[in-house]
Amino acid sequence: MNRFENKVALVTGSSQGIGAACAIRLAADGADIILNGRSFDERGEKLIKQITDMGRRAHFIEADVSKTPNVVKLVTDAIAVYGQLDILVNNAGVEKNNDFWNVTEEEYDFVMDTNLKGVFFGIQAFVKYCKDKQRAGVIINMSSVHEEIIFPHFAAYCASKGALKMLTRNLATELAPLNMRINNVAPGAIATPINKKLMDNPEKLAGVIDNIPMKKMGTPEDVAALVAFLASDDAKYVTGSTYFVDGGLTYHYEEQ
Template sequence: MNRFENKIALITGSSQGIGAACALRLASEGADIILNGRSYDERGEGLIKQINDMGRRATFLTADVSNPQNVINLVNDAIKSYGQLDILVNNAGVEKNHNFWEVTEQEYDFVMDTNLKGIFFGIQAFVKYCMGANRGGVVVNMSSVHEEIIFPHFAAYCASKGGLKMLTRDLATELAPLNVRINNVAPGAIATPINKHLMETPDLLNNVLKNIPMKKLGEPEDVAALVAFLSSDDAKYVTGSTYFVDGGLTYHYEEQ
């Protein structure tokens, strides 16, 4: 099924993990893909080959999305790559594990700039394009269950995801007349490189699994499946909400 035939998707932070899974899923359903990361390496090369082997086009654009101008340039360069842009998946994100009283301004700014400020101005650049081209578009933001539930020692991260939740709700109303839909996907505990330490530490992993009714970590492909739905016309009446991919974690959560 080619839900994304003749569609172009830009996915930030797509060298690995959830972003890479999203790229492969959208390509498998017909989309041409703009990949992104801070640097182009063997991971990007491998993804381009996989996407090309599906018969789809793929380009890798390097950009550090913690800088708003970089994100604006990334969106505009993505549009130039294939002459259009239909889907923006804001997947790139960072987290810092610190006691609240030890967080530096530099660390706070890095998290907020990557997880909220960069996304804000990336969406703005995309919306300006949609308005100028007189066409609609779809935005999917990668939030987190921590837009809703606490995460001690990750205060800046939680603040950034809480802000993203409200930004998405607000923009859903403001952008609806422009035929631009926007939603959040909120992964729980997913088996990705960012959780490598968790997966390799049995005690930590068991503590997490106690809070997940399904008693297992999710896979990047589980998240990508929901991103694909929200990006498609199957979700043409869906905007302004957050969709959890968490095995039941969010409303079963108890801090250990």
Template sequence: MKLEGKVALVTGSSQGIGQAIAVRLAQEGADIIIDYRSHQEGAQETLSKVESTGRSGLIVKADLGVVSEVRQLIQSGIQHFGKLDILVNNAGIEKNASFWDVTEADYDAVLNVNLKGVFFATQTFVQHLIETKRTGKIINISSVHEELPFPHFTSYCASKGGVKMMTRNLAIELGPLGITINNVAPGAIETPINTRLLNDPEKLGALLKNIPLGRLGQSQDVASLVSFLASPDADYVTGSTFFVDGGLLWNYQEQ
């Protein structure tokens, strides 16, 4: 119970990796603010799983691409629990299109959620910590694509590259305040976003050949690392990216 007495916000926690993180942090003793944008049933499922650990949860609907909603999400959590100790910036979206076909609307959608939302959620959280004179932990769910090219997903890669540099920069700015910030960068994880891939044996087989461990990751693989970074065990860790990819990044070959 390394997080007993802590309060954590996990954005995009109605399914997949976000849900697994919320439940794992609850198992370690944290109360959880559950954020969703459109999947209310999933948020309720996350809440049930959090409460089954004996911890408390709060569901808040917010679009992470809208700064006013990002700020309201954090303020609602603080108002309910009295404080916030851990921020996990998990919410993210991607749009598949050849570069020359990308629309401004799709570009804005991806960058607003994946980069602007992360920026202003982090800012609002840091302002709370400064006001209450406390330390805290920020964990961003990035992607192997902060390093690895991903043809036809250029806006997604740009957003994750931005998160990488934001994390490095803030490690320096926030360090004197006792606030740590790190990235967890998943590779191919078996989640709802990859349903099409899971149902295509040819593409799945080609991908698995690029993964030295020979399997897709599970949401729990990511949640375990987030749990460590949120705990006192990681008090001296900041400004880093941790890849959870079975070795994919250093073995990948475009087919």
């Protein structure tokens, strides 16, 4: 299905996990892809081959999106590659596990700069481009179920995702007159490299699974399918919301 024919998508943090799955899915649906990561390695090479084997174009741009000049340059460079940019998927994200009373300013800045500040100014650069060229645009932010539910010992992470929730709602109103849509996707427990420690700990994993009504972890492809929907014209009347991909986790409550 070529619902993204003649469209270009930038997916930040797309070397692995959910970002890579999003890039592959958008390419499978017809988009040309700008990949991004802190460094270009064999993962990026493999993704480029997968995408070009589908008959789509792919290009990798190195950038640390936690630094504002870097993320602005990333968007500018992405536009220059194929002469346009239609879809921005803000997938890059980090977390730090620490008791609140031990969190350092360095840890806080690392999380907030990547998960919120970089996203904020990346969106701004994309909006300026779309506004200047009078082009429609779609923005999808990779949030988390923790924009809504607690995650003890990850205070900065929760704060960053909670802020992303409000940013998305605010921008939906501000960007609608520019023919731009913005939504959040909030994954729950997904089998990705960021959850490797969890998956390697059978006891903790069992505790998580027990809280999920569907009794299983999700896959990066589950998340990518929703991203593709929100990026497409199938969702042309959808903006300002968060869509959970969590097997029912977020609002699950069971009498004991």
